Amino acid sequence: MSHTIIIGGGIIGLCSAYYLQKDGQQVTVVERGDITDGCSFGNMGYMSPSHFVPLASPGIIAEGFKYMLSSSSPFYVKPRLDMDFIKWAWHFYKNSTAENVKRSAPHLNNILKLSRQLMDDMRDELGDRFDMEAKGCFMMCKGKEALDHEYHLADDAEKLGLIVERLNAAEVQAMEPDVELNVSGAVLFKDDCHFNPGKLMILLKENLQQKGVQFALNNRVTGFESSAGKVNAVITDKGKISGDHFVISTGSWIPEVSKMLGIKLLLQPGKGYSHTYDHVEKNIRYPAILVDGRCAITPWGHKLRIGGTMELSGINNKVLVKRMQGIYDSAKAFYPGLKIEMPAADKIWNGLRPVTPDGLPYIAKTNEYNNVIVAGGHAMLGISQGTGTGLVVSQLVADKKTEIDLSAFNLNRFK
Numbered sequence: 001m002s003h004t005i006i007i008g009g010g011i012i013g014l015c016s017a018y019y020l021q022k023d024g025q026q027v028t029v030v031e032r033g034d035i036t037d038g039c040s041f042g043n044m045g046y047m048s049p050s051h052f053v054p055l056a057s058p059g060i061i062a063e064g065f066k067y068m069l070s071s072s073s074p075f076y077v078k079p080r081l082d083m084d085f086i087k088w089a090w091h092f093y094k095n096s097t098a099e100n101v102k103r104s105a106p107h108l109n110n111i112l113k114l115s116r117q118l119m120d121d122m123r124d125e126l127g128d129r130f131d132m133e134a135k136g137c138f139m140m141c142k143g144k145e146a147l148d149h150e151y152h153l154a155d156d157a158e159k160l161g162l163i164v165e166r167l168n169a170a171e172v173q174a175m176e177p178d179v180e181l182n183v184s185g186a187v188l189f190k191d192d193c194h195f196n197p198g199k200l201m202i203l204l205k206e207n208l209q210q211k212g213v214q215f216a217l218n219n220r221v222t223g224f225e226s227s228a229g230k231v232n233a234v235i236t237d238k239g240k241i242s243g244d245h246f247v248i249s250t251g252s253w254i255p256e257v258s259k260m261l262g263i264k265l266l267l268q269p270g271k272g273y274s275h276t277y278d279h280v281e282k283n284i285r286y287p288a289i290l291v292d293g294r295c296a297i298t299p300w301g302h303k304l305r306i307g308g309t310m311e312l313s314g315i316n317n318k319v320l321v322k323r324m325q326g327i328y329d330s331a332k333a334f335y336p337g338l339k340i341e342m343p344a345a346d347k348i349w350n351g352l353r354p355v356t357p358d359g360l361p362y363i364a365k366t367n368e369y370n371n372v373i374v375a376g377g378h379a380m381l382g383i384s385q386g387t388g389t390g391l392v393v394s395q396l397v398a399d400k401k402t403e404i405d406l407s408a409f410n411l412n413r414f415k
């Protein structure tokens with residue numbers, strides 16, 4: 001039995017551990033925290049096959065410039081003289097094209113669909129304990145222009161085999177009978193599901209511990225030991241852990257950790273905010289992306305989470321209350337009947353999405369070390385691609401044919 005060391009215990013690390021132990025591997029997860037918070041916890045909890053259009057797409061750059069000067073805007077890029085950021089921004093700019101969407105969408109669609117299928121099996125195993133509901137997700141629009149655009153995207157979605165329903169304002173309102181809406185309509189993507197991501201993370205960790213996966217928590221990886229083109233061990237601030245295979249799944253810290261092996265990867269943290277209301281008496285029933293409100297809303301029974309923004313300002317956890325205000329105002333504008341208050345500053349959660357320049361993840365063995373795999377950079381879709389990524393990582397470790405073609409997720413595409 002060979003021993004795989006997974007560095008980083010977010011959704012990608014835990015899903016990789018899940019499929020590796022199923023494949024009979026000995027697994028150790030090395031995590032600098034204690035797996036109780038982070039990007040994989042406070043997100044919106046959507047598993048979205050509907051999101052087959054990558055972040056780097058036409059219009060995103062213009063949108064970035066439009067919003068740059070507003071402190072409550074949903075998209076913000078902090079200009080700075082940092083060579084890694086400048087290179088990333090150049091490749092992001094080059095990839096924000098219709099060709100990138102055409103090239104990338106089928107690959108995203110493959111991994112999103114695979115992940116969605118695998119999620120049902122994972123739920124069967126973990127039990128119905130993380131508030132998963134498979135009723136779809138609304139792309140909700142206020143303006144006519146946004147709705148026309150979503151209807152058009154729905155045509156593309158159908159071509160990729162997704163099930164969609166186009167709804168006018170009255171039809172959406174009928175599906176949300178307890179809360180007054182102010183929208184022009186929506187598209188319901190029926191293949192999407194949602195769940196409480198924090199609960200899933202805790203259940204997954206418990207499940208893995210029961211199955212014998214080891215957790216080296218509060219261990220920050222600071223280096224590697226290697227010889228003859230192979231890594232033999234990770235060095236942490238607590239000691240050394242030896243293994244046969246190594247998976248770098250450190251989310252926004254992938255560049256920092258891969259650099260320890262001399263591997264340069266372009267990736268930037270994209271900060272997002274959320275707030276969770278513990279009890280909303282008259283709550284909505286469906287999760288929704290508020291398309292022209294540029295934020296999202298997720299119910300779990302009487303709980304409700306609102307979230308959004310994409311702030312490219314480097315690795316930091318600074319909270320700008322005005323951005324949360326923007327999210328809150330949007331939610332209220334779409335759902336005037338929701339009885340919720342603007343959250344206090346200390347109740348605003350933030351997390352760093354790992355964003356690559358083309359909106360596709362990195363999932364591949366490194367050229368430099370045949371026993372090192374990088375898995376991450378899923379940006380806004382790490383929860384949506386977690387199970388599929390975990391499965392293919394286990395197949396890469398075992399040198400098996402992977403379930404889907406991974407060529408688009410290679411590590412050398414920005415060289």
Ligand SMILES: Cc1cc2nc3c(=O)[nH]c(=O)nc-3n(C[C@H](O)[C@H](O)[C@H](O)COP(=O)(O)OP(=O)(O)OC[C@H]3O[C@@H](n4cnc5c(N)ncnc54)[C@H](O)[C@@H]3O)c2cc1C
Pocket residue numbers: 007008009010011012013030031032033038039040041042043044045046047048219220221222249250251252253257270271272273274307308350351352353354375376377378379380381382383384385
């Ligand atoms: C507001 C918001 C809403 C979102 N909503 C959704 C959604 O609805 N659906 C969806 O699919 N995605 C969503 N996302 C994106 C999703 O949350 C991320 O893509 C995903 O959590 C990334 O997971 P990860 O495992 O790659 O990284 P992370 O969760 O960041 O995990 C990386 C781990 O590596 C550890 N680490 C870092 N450096 C080291 C080191 N040197 N040594 C040891 N450990 C280290 C970190 O402590 C961390 O625990 C959202 C994100 C945000 C911010």
